[in-house]
Amino acid sequence: xxxxxxxxxxxxxxxxxxxxxxxxxxxxxxxxxxxxxxxxxxxxxxxxxxxxxxxxxxxxxxxxxxxxxxxxxxxxxxxxxxxxxxxxxxxxxxxxxxxxxxxxxxxxxxxxxxxxxxxxxxxxxxxxxxxxxxxxxxxxxxxxxxxxxxxxx
Amino acid sequence: xxxxxxxxxxxxxxxxxxxxxxxxxxxxxxxxxxxxxxxxxxxxxxxxxxxxxxxxxxxxxxxxxxxxxxxxxxxxxxxxxxxxxxxxxxxxxxxxxxxxxxxxxxxxxxxxxxxxxxxxxxxxxxxxxxxxxxxxxxxxxxxxxxxxxxxxxxxxxxxxxxxxxxxxxxxxxxxxxxxxxxxxxxxxxxxx
Numbered sequence: 001x002x003x004x005x006x007x008x009x010x011x012x013x014x015x016x017x018x019x020x021x022x023x024x025x026x027x028x029x030x031x032x033x034x035x036x037x038x039x040x041x042x043x044x045x046x047x048x049x050x051x052x053x054x055x056x057x058x059x060x061x062x063x064x065x066x067x068x069x070x071x072x073x074x075x076x077x078x079x080x081x082x083x084x085x086x087x088x089x090x091x092x093x094x095x096x097x098x099x100x101x102x103x104x105x106x107x108x109x110x111x112x113x114x115x116x117x118x119x120x121x122x123x124x125x126x127x128x129x130x131x132x133x134x135x136x137x138x139x140x141x142x143x144x145x146x147x148x149x150x151x152x153x
Numbered sequence: 154x155x156x157x158x159x160x161x162x163x164x165x166x167x168x169x170x171x172x173x174x175x176x177x178x179x180x181x182x183x184x185x186x187x188x189x190x191x192x193x194x195x196x197x198x199x200x201x202x203x204x205x206x207x208x209x210x211x212x213x214x215x216x217x218x219x220x221x222x223x224x225x226x227x228x229x230x231x232x233x234x235x236x237x238x239x240x241x242x243x244x245x246x247x248x249x250x251x252x253x254x255x256x257x258x259x260x261x262x263x264x265x266x267x268x269x270x271x272x273x274x275x276x277x278x279x280x281x282x283x284x285x286x287x288x289x290x291x292x293x294x295x296x297x298x299x300x301x302x303x304x305x306x307x308x309x310x311x312x313x314x315x316x317x318x319x320x321x322x323x324x325x326x327x328x329x330x331x332x333x334x335x336x337x338x339x340x341x342x343x344x345x
């Protein structure tokens with residue numbers, strides 16, 4: 001069993017967690033030095049794939065050098081990325097390997113979305129959330145009391 | 154220079170903390186009766202701005218060509234950019250610097266995407282290792298070198314098509330400076 005499970009490698013998908021691109025996914029396309037990776041989204045957020053007739057999503061990050069301190073590595077790796085891989089090829093790889101779909105299924109991604117949603121609630125929605133939480137707590141407490149009462153018998 | 158394009162760069166984000174820019178400064182001695190058509194000299198100067206670039210141009214012209222600013226003229230100053238700013242490259246820098254007791258030559262290698270980034274690294278490196286600042290350093294030459302000509306092991310270790318390493322013992326950072334606090338409720342997690 002390896003102590004480390006996530007490695008900096010060509011094709012590793014990472015989340016940017018600091019700076020103007022915070023929250024975006026990117027793929028490590030090359031390692032510049034000990035502190036920096038060359039990273040690519042690719043940039044195009046969405047475009048229409050004429051062959052497949054649907055919207056293809058990119059990751060919204062242009063190719064650039066990013067410090068590892070600004071990246072958090074995920075479990076996903078895009079297979080087949082070499083250090084000369086171009087943005088177009090990378091986009092195709094992302095599409096073929098369903099990286100965005102696989103990412104969106106992870107608990108991490110869901111938590112990020114929930115965090116964003118929670119930050120954008122208005123006062124009434126926050127009150128509504130609290131009311132629902134109170135209702136849930138009441139149901140749980142009621143059930144707990146039933147179980148305790150039964151165990152006492 | 155085949156590596157650089159002038160005037161209009163190719164798209165690529167300049168690093169936020171980048172300080173140096175690369176200029177081609179072309180100048181010559183003023184035409185005189187003795188020398189009606191003086192030779193044009195072009196220097197590649199790394200400087201934070203055009204003003205410093207022009208100043209450094211005369212600094213070197215005086216030493217290398219015995220032409221002072223008073224008897225010379227600068228024909229053009231152009232910022233030049235790398236042709237492939239989105240490719241990780243190896244840069245070799247030949248430096249002449251003045252230490253407290255004499256002058257020395259150095260050869261250093263850096264990995265960067267842009268020659269100015271490599272020079273930024275060089276100045277930082279020289280300041281930390283030799284306590285030499287901008288005024289004590291002359292860049293003799295800075296050029297991109299292919300991987301097989303690199304000599305320094307700390308640069309050569311990145312010449313690996315299947316490079317793979319973990320990020321051990323990471324430090325949590327707030328996503329924005331405003332979220333930084335002196336005290337935290339929980340101990341840090343360094344594995345992420």
